[in-house]
Amino acid sequence: MYAQVGLETEVEAASPHQLVLMLFDGFLESVGRARLAMQAKLIEVKCQQIGRAVxxxxxxxRAALDLEAGGDVAHNLHALYSYVISRLTLANLRNDVSILEEADRLIRPIRxxxxxxxxxxxRGARA
Incomplete structure (x- = not known):
């Protein structure tokens, strides 16, 4: 309960930039937990964590991207996120740890x- 309140407080106080960083961190955390669950054959946990990452x-x-204003960068990120979502689904179906590792390798540099x-x-926000 205290952790939930702490998270809600953190989200409420976060800037838009920090919120996106929290999403990246949550994604990477879920992929890591899914990998561990997959290796331990904890199917329910694996499915929950992959679902959370998706x-x-x-x-x-992906929903936060402004495809009109964001130009090529936004379109490329949209395509990347779509690809990673499809790969996570395949990882879940095949119980393939290597695909989870691929998802991590693709998103971590963006983070x-x-x-x-x-x-x-x-600096821009203060100006």
């Missing part, structure tokens, strides 16, 4: 780039 990509990151632009976003 929802984060679909309802969080790292997002972290790197954080100071620029913060």
């Amino acid at each position: 929802r984060i990509l679909d309802e969080g990151l 790292e780039a997002w972290v790197e632009i954080g100071p620029q976003v913060a």
Whole structure:
């Protein structure tokens, strides 16, 4: 219960940039947990974590893209997120850890780039 309240407080206080970072972190956490669950043959946990990762990509990151204003970057991210969603579905069906690792490898650099632009976003918000 306390963790839920803490998370809600963190979300309410977060900037849009921080919210996206939280989505990336949640995605990577879910993929990691799904990998561990898959290796331990915990099917229900695996399915829950892959489902959470898919929802984060679909309802969080992909839905937030502005395809008109974002140009090629937004379109490329949309295509990447769609690809990763399809790969996660396949990983779930085949119990394939390597596909989960691929999803991590594809999204982690985007997250790292997002972290790197954080100071620029913060300066722009103060200006």
